[in-house]
Structure formats: structure tokens, C-alpha cells
Amino acid sequence: DGGITQSPKYLFRKEGQNVTLSCEQNLNHDAMYWYRQDPGQGLRLIYYSQIVNDFQKGDIAEGYSVSREKKESFPLTVTSAQKNPTAFYLCATGKGGNTGELFFGEGSRLTVL
């Protein structure tokens, strides 16, 4: 099936630990995005990538890092520098160009103990 796969769906970590969230897509989309969602809130953009080997900071990039070595993959690392990492993380892809449609994964819920 075509789509976006995020893993793990649920993740627990201790304070001070880095954790990497996976996002894989087989839609052949150029653009990929990472968002954070807190309870009852909208989405906030963390990082985005419009092409392989290039990515840009979003509105809340501090404490996060990404890489885009392959078109299909855009992993997000939540570092120990992120003060409030407990959240729902969403990966999305887009065709690019003038289309306004984004495709979202099922999300990863991170809880810091």
C-alpha cells in the first residue's frame, strides 16, 4: 500500500535520553515535514525538507534534529535539549509545486518519564 509509515506508535523515554522517530514514505513525494501536536492544540512545524540532502527549520526546531539522506526517509531526533518533549509527533509529505494537499502519517506519541 502507498502511504506514510511512522514508528514507533508509542514511545517512552527517560529524561536526558535522545530518541529517534522514524518516518518512511513510498508516495514518491519530494517534500516531507515534521509537526508536533500538544493536547487540544493545533499543529506546530518542527522541520521540513523539500529535497534530499536539504532541510529547513520550522517554528519550533530547538531541541530537535533531522536528516534527509534518502527521498523516502525523514527521521526526527528528539534530543535531551528539548525541554518539553512529551507530545504527539506527526510526519507529513507533499507533492510540492502548487498543490496544497499534505498527507499525514498516523503519528508517534512520545512520553518522557
Next chain:
Amino acid sequence: DAKTTQPPSMDCAEGRAANLPCNHSTISGNEYVYWYRQIHSQGPQYIIHGLKNNETNEMASLIITEDRKSSTLILPHATLRDTAVYYCIVRVATSFNTGKLIFGQGTTLQVKP
């Protein structure tokens, strides 16, 4: 970017049409109206978008007023699976390349049996 205003919540009887309003009185001439929805604990799902003409697809219809200051998303025969938060977003299409969607609070639609 144009700001949108949506009612925080609405109820709809199963099988009836759900009409979700959105006000965007400051919309610019090149801004599209997009609708997404988010079922609890899942990623947002694109529904429909339009510029000035009414649009229809397999999921919904979008009615945009002639002055483009408001729009209505219509789910013609709501089912229990349509219970979700519905987001109205107004954006220039090319800005989606940067992924900077602004998901506000949206409208929580509760479809009741």
C-alpha cells in the same frame, strides 16, 4: 495569512448533512480555502480545497460565498466515523511547500446515532 474562525463544536444526527461553517473575512485573492479533519489520535486527513468556485469530491462539498469571506464544508450523509475535529485553513497554495500550515482549534463534530 488570513485568519479563520470556526465554531468550537457541533452535533449532527447520523445520516443527516453536516454543515461546518468557516469565516475568513481577510482572505486575499490568491489564497485557497482548505479543509482537513483529524480523527482522535490520528494524523490529519485532507478533505477538499477551493479558490472561489464550489467544489465537490467523494468526501464532501465546499461552498464558498461570492465575496469569499466565508465557506461551508458539507458532509452530505454524516456517519459515526465522521466524528472528528475539522480544520479550515486559508493559505496561498505555494506556501504549502514550506509546510507552514496553521491548524487552529477547529470544529469538533460529534455525529450522534
